[in-house]
Amino acid sequence: MHYYSTLNKNNKVGFREAVIEGLPGDNGLFMPSEISKLPSEFIQNLPDLPLQEIGFQVLNPFVNKEIPETTLRNIINKTLSFDFPLVEIDNNTFALELYHGPSYAFKDVGAKFLAQCLDYFYRDADEKCTILVATSGDTGGAVAAAFSETENIEVIILYPSGKVSDLQEKQLTTYEKNVTALEIAGDFDDCQRLVKSAFLDEELRKKIQISSANSINIARFLPQAIYYFVPFQIFGEEQSIAFSVPSGNYGNLTAGLIAQKMGLPISSFIASANRNDAVPRYLFSGNYEPKPTIPTISNAMDVGAPSNFQRMLDLYDKGHDKMKKAIKGYSFTDEQTLQIMQNVYKEFDYLLDPHGAVAYGGLKEYLKTANKNEIGVLLETAHPCKFMETVKKVSKEDIYPDSASQFLNKEKKSIKMTADYNDFRSLLLKKSN
Numbered sequence: 001m002h003y004y005s006t007l008n009k010n011n012k013v014g015f016r017e018a019v020i021e022g023l024p025g026d027n028g029l030f031m032p033s034e035i036s037k038l039p040s041e042f043i044q045n046l047p048d049l050p051l052q053e054i055g056f057q058v059l060n061p062f063v064n065k066e067i068p069e070t071t072l073r074n075i076i077n078k079t080l081s082f083d084f085p086l087v088e089i090d091n092n093t094f095a096l097e098l099y100h101g102p103s104y105a106f107k108d109v110g111a112k113f114l115a116q117c118l119d120y121f122y123r124d125a126d127e128k129c130t131i132l133v134a135t136s137g138d139t140g141g142a143v144a145a146a147f148s149e150t151e152n153i154e155v156i157i158l159y160p161s162g163k164v165s166d167l168q169e170k171q172l173t174t175y176e177k178n179v180t181a182l183e184i185a186g187d188f189d190d191c192q193r194l195v196k197s198a199f200l201d202e203e204l205r206k207k208i209q210i211s212s213a214n215s216i217n218i219a220r221f222l223p224q225a226i227y228y229f230v231p232f233q234i235f236g237e238e239q240s241i242a243f244s245v246p247s248g249n250y251g252n253l254t255a256g257l258i259a260q261k262m263g264l265p266i267s268s269f270i271a272s273a274n275r276n277d278a279v280p281r282y283l284f285s286g287n288y289e290p291k292p293t294i295p296t297i298s299n300a301m302d303v304g305a306p307s308n309f310q311r312m313l314d315l316y317d318k319g320h321d322k323m324k325k326a327i328k329g330y331s332f333t334d335e336q337t338l339q340i341m342q343n344v345y346k347e348f349d350y351l352l353d354p355h356g357a358v359a360y361g362g363l364k365e366y367l368k369t370a371n372k373n374e375i376g377v378l379l380e381t382a383h384p385c386k387f388m389e390t391v392k393k394v395s396k397e398d399i400y401p402d403s404a405s406q407f408l409n410k411e412k413k414s415i416k417m418t419a420d421y422n423d424f425r426s427l428l429l430k431k432s433n
């Protein structure tokens with residue numbers, strides 16, 4: 001078992017190296033060379049197993065003994081430290097709520113697992129590792145929360161001043177110790193440029209050890225396979241279950257394909273997209289034509305050219321017919337998305353966020369053609385309180401969870417900085433001394 005690059009199968013590394021490097025040097029993505037089937041007794045016994053045990057059995061083969069078993073079990077217990085409730089919307093439709101973690105979005109699981117793995121790999125190193133992250137809002141919160149629990153990793157988060165929501169800013173700027181927030185006088189592109197410049201700065205990299213917490217890192221991508229086991233833990237393996245995944249970069253959906261390949265009897269996948277619909281169009285036509293990103297109200301899915309499409313092609317040996325059989329694609333405009341949120345709230349008293357609403361739309365289209373015994377699960381990827389501007393148009397309820405209000409009351413601590421690389425560079429050097 002090793003990891004290869006999707007662009008060159010001879011470019012092989014182990015788990016540790018794949019996690020630390022994040023991306024292969026050739027611009028491909030790392031893929032596991034083996035996706036072994038879980039024992040059939042394990043699948044039969046899912047209703048009797050705690051989720052932490054399921055998580056361990058799913059991830060253990062991918063870690064390939066590069067982390068000792070007791071440590072890995074600890075890491076997984078920390079990663080799965082909150083609930084994933086399955087909530088009935090109507091009689092054949094369920095929402096799997098993945099947003100009960102510290103940043104109220106599903107990226108917490110991947111971020112926590114990556115943070116814990118890196119913390120383990122750097123425990124005996126002479127120097128600390130510094131993670132650099134540019135964020136337009138959401139990813140930064142998950143990364144800050146995840147790394148605030150580590151000891152051997154420093155995190156520096158760059159965010160555009162005045163361009164993130166109040167809650168998002170507090171989620172970046174209220175951690176102590178090893179998490180530093182830089183408030184950049186510029187936009188998200190400036191933040192990304194500063195991070196990129198640091199990675200290209202060979203002189204700097206001789207002096208400090210830097211790394212990224214990129215969303216395509218295998219340690220952020222693989223743990224997402226665990227979500228798909230939750231409904232089977234409740235209904236058992238006999239139940240026919242289709243999953244609708246609100247997709248942007250397609251990491252979450254691809255992790256589901258991996259769960260299926262490991263033997264989880266998922267009946268179908270629905271790739272639900274907003275107007276950034278390169279994958280649904282590919283499924284329909286067989287032509288992959290990425291387009292420039294279009295801004296929408298489900299903005300965590302505003303990705304014109306999804307990176308994980310490479311991994312999807314790899315899993316199906318580039319076969320369009322095979323992929324089309326396994327995955328159905330649908331896309332929705334902002335008007336349709338808002339309409340869905342309003343209808344579901346009125347009819348079933350369930351408040352979807354805009355991403356979950358897109359997934360609901362895809363699921364309903366699919367279920368029109370499905371057999372009667374099949375149930376549909378949509379992945380609800382964010383708490384509606386993260387998208388108040390849209391949610392306000394649907395409900396006047398006060399939906400802020402207590403823990404979010406606590407964030408809002410904390411004191412912001414950020415370092416203000418220009419978008420000039422020299423300033424950023426000096427700060428990095430100063431911090432490492």
Ligand SMILES: *Cc1c(COP(=O)(O)O)cnc(C)c1O
Nearest residue numbers: 247248249250251252300381382
């Ligand atoms: C990141 C994100 C998505 C898209 O997930 P991918 O794995 O990139 O397809 C969907 N919804 C929310 C709320 C997100 O934060």
